Amino acid sequence: SGTSAMSSEQWAGIMRGDESYAGARSFFVFEEVVKDITGYKEVIPAHQGRAAERILFSIVGGKGKCMVSNSHFDTTRANAEATGAKALDIPVREALDFEKPGLFKGNMDVQAFQKLLAEGKSNIPLVILTITNNSLGGQPVSMQNIREVSKVCRAHNIPLFLDAARFAENAYFIKLREAGYENKAPKDIAKEMFSYADGCLVSAKKDGLVNMGGFLAMNNTDWAKQARDIEILGEGFPTYGGLAGRDLEAIAQGLKEVLDEEYLKYRIKSTAYLGEGLRSHGVPIVEPPGGHAIYINAKKFLPNISSDKFPGQALVCALYLEAGIRSCEIGSLMFGENAPMELVRLAIPRRVYTQSHIDFVIEV
Ligand SMILES: Cc1ncc(COP(=O)(O)O)c(C=O)c1O
CATH class of the missing domain: 3.40.640.10 (Type I PLP-dependent aspartate aminotransferase-like (Major domain))
Structure with a gap:
């Protein structure tokens, strides 16, 4: 943020x-x-x-x-x-x-x-x-x-x-x-x-x-x-x-x-657009798309990586190495061994990206 x-x-x-x-x-x-x-x-x-x-x-x-x-x-x-x-x-x-x-x-x-x-x-x-x-x-x-x-x-x-x-x-x-x-x-x-x-x-x-x-x-x-x-x-x-x-x-x-309705409409729609794009490629996300970010369900996406090997963090690293995309693990690394989820958060900065940036993320 x-x-x-x-x-x-x-x-x-x-x-x-x-x-x-x-x-x-x-x-x-x-x-x-x-x-x-x-x-x-x-x-x-x-x-x-x-x-x-x-x-x-x-x-x-x-x-x-x-x-x-x-x-x-x-x-x-x-x-x-x-x-x-x-x-x-x-x-x-x-x-x-x-x-x-x-x-x-x-x-x-x-x-x-x-x-x-x-x-x-x-x-x-x-x-x-x-x-x-x-x-x-x-x-x-x-x-x-x-x-x-x-x-x-x-x-x-x-x-x-x-x-x-x-x-x-x-x-x-x-x-x-x-x-x-x-x-x-x-x-x-x-x-x-x-x-x-x-x-x-x-x-x-x-x-x-x-x-x-x-x-x-x-x-x-x-x-x-x-x-x-x-x-x-x-x-x-x-x-x-x-x-x-x-x-x-x-x-x-x-x-x-931030309370401008046109801004909020664009904001929520562009987050949903990223969610729809990932979903259409079979990437499991937290449904429905949230307001500020899309959360990939890393546990489901990478079933071969167990929690003690941090599937979310593995995906975070891969995204960065592949395309310089910065994301954030919300799972065993963040919360410890009792984490109920293994998520990767793709938070979207406000008023920064155009549709083509989001398309790039979907492509990667
Ligand atoms: C819901 C919520 N509360 C508190 C914080 C902490 O805010 P800050 O990073 O400004 O210390 C964050 C940051 O992401 C947040 O999302």
Whole structure:
């Protein structure tokens, strides 16, 4: 990630950046846009998503705690576990059936979550919905699922955060696939998604359309105060959080541009195009194509390579050696011996490739 092409307006923002140390004008430009989209009161910039994670988990994590998610991204899991907490994934069951198409395979299993709460054994300080679900195929989470998870969380007084790196792609999938949203603007759908949660963690290197940056936003002023104290120790003053003023300008502009419906249409269609091309050549992929990437099922594609020989990583290396295509293993190398899958992620940078680039990848 972080490989998107920035627009001329974003570059213009870079030129406008205010590099005063504290309280720079660029922070307020950034804060206004984040508040407008998320509706959260407290906005804390960070140099990238994992920095926001580290700050949040320093507040809510610790031994004996259990974070619950549809799927933690690997840095999210690592940051939770680094505090001594457990990171538990409860995706819907069909998420692990890679061949079966489904509309919202990024959803969390609400029944399993309720069962976990009923058992009363877990000390859950936070629930995180990753939208879209990067670790399990870039699949979207439905508005209904966000609403239901939120309802259960609120009934049990557990804060819900969105890991919202791909909030605009998720909003567009809701528009395409969920009844009642077909005539709504992606921005309004995004606002509704955020309204069911208490805060968000964002790597701006995805739907922020920038090469570096992230943020944490929330309604809890007490947590925000603690977060700013931690921020000063590692990231910098709370009005820049490890970023330059110009970076904040670029994120603010990127967050607006990413909600453009024509852009989202092109984005989701070009990812699906790669999926269709690979499928037509008999390459097994996670179905249906996700938002930001196509995931090859390396276990099925290379049945001759056992998990302890890392079939996904073997394919990653072969793609690079053959054609310089960079991809990423999501399987035994990333998650260790208990990985439930052996996938290779072909993530597509935003606003970078033309159709002929994608055709080249399919050909290889
Ligand atoms: C869902 C999700 N959360 C968090 C992160 C971490 O973000 P960063 O790479 O900016 O630290 C990523 C990065 O890919 C991600 O996909």
